[in-house]
Amino acid sequence: MTLFLADDQSPLWSQYTGTWVVGAVGEIVLVATLIGSRPSTSVDFDNAALALQILRLIFLLALVGYALFCRWTTESSSTKDVEVGNNGAPVEESPLLSGESILESTTTAGQLEGRQYGAMNGTSNSEDGDDDDEEKEAKELEKKLIEAGGWWGYVKGFSLFLPYLWPKKQPKIQLYLLLIGLCIAAERVFNVLIPRQEGIIVDKLTQVYGTGELPWKEVAFWFFLKFLDSRATFGMLQQFFEFHLDNWSLRQMTDLIFRHIMNLSMDFHVSKDSGELIRAVEQGSSLNMLIRMLLFDFGPIFLDIGVSLFYITYLFDDIYFACIMIVSAVFYAIATWKGNIWGARKRRVNAEDDRQESKTKFESISNWTTVSYFNRTRYQHGRLMTSLENMIASSTVLFNIECAVDAARVLSLFLGYLCVNFLAVYRISQGTKSIGTFVTLNSYWNVFSGPLWYLSYLSSDITTHLVNAERVLQVLKSKPTITDSQTARPLRVENGEVRFENVSFSYDKRKDTIKDVSFIAKPRQMIALVGETGSGKSTIFKLLFRFYDVTGGSITIDGSDLRDVTLSSLRDAIGVVPQDASLFNTSIMENVRFARLDASDDEVMAACKAACIHDKIMSFPDKYKTKVGERGVKLSGGELQRVSIARVILKNPQIVLLDEATSAVDSSTEAHIQDAFRKFTEHRTTFVIAHRLSTIMDADTILVVDKGEIVERGTHEELTSAGGKYQQLWEAQTTKVKKTVEESKLLLDI
Numbered sequence: 001m002t003l004f005l006a007d008d009q010s011p012l013w014s015q016y017t018g019t020w021v022v023g024a025v026g027e028i029v030l031v032a033t034l035i036g037s038r039p040s041t042s043v044d045f046d047n048a049a050l051a052l053q054i055l056r057l058i059f060l061l062a063l064v065g066y067a068l069f070c071r072w073t074t075e076s077s078s079t080k081d082v083e084v085g086n087n088g089a090p091v092e093e094s095p096l097l098s099g100e101s102i103l104e105s106t107t108t109a110g111q112l113e114g115r116q117y118g119a120m121n122g123t124s125n126s127e128d129g130d131d132d133d134e135e136k137e138a139k140e141l142e143k144k145l146i147e148a149g150g151w152w153g154y155v156k157g158f159s160l161f162l163p164y165l166w167p168k169k170q171p172k173i174q175l176y177l178l179l180i181g182l183c184i185a186a187e188r189v190f191n192v193l194i195p196r197q198e199g200i201i202v203d204k205l206t207q208v209y210g211t212g213e214l215p216w217k218e219v220a221f222w223f224f225l226k227f228l229d230s231r232a233t234f235g236m237l238q239q240f241f242e243f244h245l246d247n248w249s250l251r252q253m254t255d256l257i258f259r260h261i262m263n264l265s266m267d268f269h270v271s272k273d274s275g276e277l278i279r280a281v282e283q284g285s286s287l288n289m290l291i292r293m294l295l296f297d298f299g300p301i302f303l304d305i306g307v308s309l310f311y312i313t314y315l316f317d318d319i320y321f322a323c324i325m326i327v328s329a330v331f332y333a334i335a336t337w338k339g340n341i342w343g344a345r346k347r348r349v350n351a352e353d354d355r356q357e358s359k360t361k362f363e364s365i366s367n368w369t370t371v372s373y374f375n376r377t378r379y380q381h382g383r384l385m386t387s388l389e390n391m392i393a394s395s396t397v398l399f400n401i402e403c404a405v406d407a408a409r410v411l412s413l414f415l416g417y418l419c420v421n422f423l424a425v426y427r428i429s430q431g432t433k434s435i436g437t438f439v440t441l442n443s444y445w446n447v448f449s450g451p452l453w454y455l456s457y458l459s460s461d462i463t464t465h466l467v468n469a470e471r472v473l474q475v476l477k478s479k480p481t482i483t484d485s486q487t488a489r490p491l492r493v494e495n496g497e498v499r500f501e502n503v504s505f506s507y508d509k510r511k512d513t514i515k516d517v518s519f520i521a522k523p524r525q526m527i528a529l530v531g532e533t534g535s536g537k538s539t540i541f542k543l544l545f546r547f548y549d550v551t552g553g554s555i556t557i558d559g560s561d562l563r564d565v566t567l568s569s570l571r572d573a574i575g576v577v578p579q580d581a582s583l584f585n586t587s588i589m590e591n592v593r594f595a596r597l598d599a600s601d602d603e604v605m606a607a608c609k610a611a612c613i614h615d616k617i618m619s620f621p622d623k624y625k626t627k628v629g630e631r632g633v634k635l636s637g638g639e640l641q642r643v644s645i646a647r648v649i650l651k652n653p654q655i656v657l658l659d660e661a662t663s664a665v666d667s668s669t670e671a672h673i674q675d676a677f678r679k680f681t682e683h684r685t686t687f688v689i690a691h692r693l694s695t696i697m698d699a700d701t702i703l704v705v706d707k708g709e710i711v712e713r714g715t716h717e718e719l720t721s722a723g724g725k726y727q728q729l730w731e732a733q734t735t736k737v738k739k740t741v742e743e744s745k746l747l748l749d750i
């Protein structure tokens with residue numbers, strides 16, 4: 001009751017005090033009666049009973065004193081500061097839950113929380129540090145998951161995984177499950193038989209004591225049972241089956257989470273950082289552990305406890321044993337349960353701190369170059385140390401809670417053990433039971449207390465896995481925004497005509513990024529997009545690649561709306577050289593072959609020749625086997641661009657998107673690539689984004705994009721004499737070039 005009271009933010013003291021006062025009065029009467037009726041030659045047992053009675057009385061009086069003290073402090077603080085509940089009534093009169101669950105109310109801002117409860121809350125607020133941002137975040141996460149309908153809804157959310165974890169068409173795995181079940185059942189049987197046999201041996205030894213007779217049959221059977229119960233037999237078999245089951249579920253979960261993350265749309269990926277997502281995939285194993293623990297550890301524990309209650313009652317033919325054990329187990333369970341509730345929030349904060357710490361490490365190491373450019377090593381080190389300190393601080397809080405809860409658990413079990421043994425000794429001393437039963441009881445106590453201990457560690461492990469699994473659940477609950485429609489069919493590109501009709505799009509509803517864009521790219525034409533940075537050119541590419549869906553209008557390829565064709569066929573038909581090309585940390589050969597997995601070495605080399613990178617690759621010591629480093633950092637910007645051009649050439653798509661594909665190469669290499677491109681794009685529809693206008697002079701149509709709109713369109717010749725934005729850009733660039741040439745001539749003259 002005291003444990004529950006500690007959780008109650010504004011207890012109705014009158015109810016508690018009333019019960020305790022009545023209890024204390026009753027105890028006084030009982031103590032008085034016991035003293036009065038005690039024979040002058042009292043036995044030890046009566047003395048012990050009296051001592052226990054007095055202890056109960058002292059405890060009840062202490063509780064009444066505590067309640068009066070709390071009431072007094074509440075009243076004195078409420079006179080200073082009138083607390084008001086949610087409904088405007090004073091706190092003491094407010095309903096305990098004020099129409100919300102406690103969990104819901106804890107998710108509101110610390111300020112609101114402070115107003116809802118009485119003086120006790122003031123202290124708990126400061127202790128919990130509710131103003132702490134991380135704790136708020138943790139609560140927010142808790143709220144999101146719990147608002148599905150309390151704890152039931154929360155747990156039900158995890159049922160999403162069950163279809164993936166149940167081996168539907170896997171007879172081998174189903175057989176493993178069955179065999180694990182059999183091993184678990186066998187262990188339960190040995191749990192009873194072994195202590196029983198030890199009792200039998202002791203009784204037999206008492207009988208044959210001093211006769212020289214050996215109870216060898218009993219001892220041999222005992223050894224046999226011990227052997228069967230060992231890790232060499234059933235234990236090993238269970239481990240073996242569990243190992244294979246674990247591997248199977250690990251495969252299932254990794255497959256599920258990885259595929260899910262990879263199928264999520266760009267809006268999801270740009271809003272999450274990759275460190276977090278990688279962690280989510282890794283934490284998929286938490287779910288395996290969770291289910292495994294519930295099935296193979298948690299279930300048998302209850303079986304063990306049930307069997308031991310029944311067996312000890314049967315052994316002593318006395319229901320009091322079971323009662324003591326139940327009381328002990330209930331106290332133990334309450335301490336564990338409460339400990340978990342108190343610990344869960346802290347554990348979540350700790351898990352978040354832990355994630356934050358590894359995120360900081362990941363960010364710093366992966367952005368080493370940026371950190372060095374800005375000489376921010378000390379700053380990043382400071383950040384890491386702060387997040388490490390936060391993590392250690394939250395671990396310490398968690399550790400303290402766990403220590404306190406552990407002590408409460410030990411005490412409850414110890415008292416149970418004491419009482420049960422005391423009663424057993426009493427029964428044996430009266431001659432109703434044999435000495436062997438005492439040995440059986442003590443040996444069997446482990447079967448009862450062991451699972452309880454395990455339960456506590458297991459429950460904290462389960463909570464940890466539950467918290468980790470929440471993240472995975474959140475990821476799995478995110479749905480891709482770009483999916484194949486029910487009626488989607490593969491795209492067949494015959495001519496390669498691309499039409500944008502009144503296309504509008506916005507990343508954020510509050511700001512339009514693309515406004516009413518319409519144009520037609522006829523088969524085999526080259527369309528160039530020019531305009532200031534941030535005007536929306538790359539966004540037009542992203543819409544064509546269907547990273548996002550248009551919010552207005554339509555995009556068609558050969559008459560098929562992009563939303564009516566399968567994503568896979570669309571992405572097969574389009575080749576992109578992005579602005580920020582990135583490579584895998586493998587060889588150049590493998591990187592280029594990524595575009596067409598069945599391409600031969602010769603085909604890869606031909607693509608590299610077309611992209612003017614072959615000679616360069618051949619000059620590297622490891623040639624095509626050169627490892628390019630993470631994201632391709634070991635290559636220069638121009639080399640990287642040319643490798644990604646080679647990839648697209650190898651892919652051989654019908655539609656090509658080049659987003660500043662040659663911005664990082666020098667003019668002579670660019671001219672070579674242009675030549676290669678001219679041949680390559682001759683038979684395909686090509687879109688080019690370029691800031692250097694000299695590279696798109698040959699385009700069939702140039703679209704000038706400004707603030708998401710097409711403000712001019714035409715050929716280079718038409719636009720340079722139209723007196724518009726393009727002409728300004730062109731003149732600005734040519735004047736700059738002329739100026740540079742004159743300046744260099746001047747320098748040469750000097």
Ligand SMILES: Nc1ncnc2c1ncn2[C@@H]1O[C@H](COP(=O)(O)OP(=O)(O)OP(=O)(O)O)[C@@H](O)[C@H]1O
Nearest residue numbers: 270507508513532533534535536537538539540579
């Ligand atoms: N994922 C995103 N979420 C929100 N806004 C975005 C996102 N991507 C781009 N934007 C914004 O959309 C606008 C257009 O960006 P876009 O990349 O299309 O420009 P751009 O013309 O290609 O620029 P640049 O020539 O510099 O590559 C910019 O204001 C940019 O900040």
